Amino acid sequence: MKSNLKTIRIQSGYTQEELAQKVGSSRQTVYAIETGKFYPSMVLGLKLAQVLATSVYDLFELEATD
Amino acid sequence: MPYALLTLLLGIALGIGYMNNSILPFLEAKPHSGGLSALIERNNYQGDLALTCILVALYLIGFTKHKNEDEFIDFLRYQSLLKAALFQTAGIVIGTWFFGGLTFLNIMLLNLFSFLLLFLVFFKVQLYTTGKKMRK
Structure with a gap:
């Protein structure tokens, strides 16, 4: 799964810390999602999409190997 | 703590x-x-x-509970538990084949703590390395 979180977050003007606070998570979690080390749960994915006013389909993309 | x-x-x-x-x-x-x-x-x-x-x-x-307890921390815990189980099992198997007598008993004694110790080491190292990479 490819994560576009970093690009969209920067476009929206949020820092990792701010975004983490908005979704009730930690900066480490946001960092891990951005670097593809961790895939968030559906709840967290939806929260991220809501805060960033976008769709989960824009945030995450399935890859051919998925 | x-x-x-x-x-x-x-x-x-x-x-x-x-x-x-x-x-x-x-x-x-x-x-x-x-x-x-x-x-x-x-x-x-x-x-x-x-x-x-x-x-x-x-x-x-x-x-x-970690101060930033969330699903990523849960994920790290889960990974650390898997690794600890693997290493402990490997330790017992190796101990069974290559050691005997009192040495084997000592290995078994160490195994009383090894699972929790290994888990703790893997978990803290993962937490530390993620934090370190993030700060770079």
């Missing part, structure tokens, strides 16, 4: 005392008079107390 560390230190101190036969007087056991109680007969309770303190402390240190 401070209580857990204190408990760990107490456990280690009691354990060292137990191994050197320095038994605290109030932990001496009265001899049993045979029967079923003979099965669990012991000279003192210091070893039992030391083991309990160490195991409880390691459990508390490893599983107490």
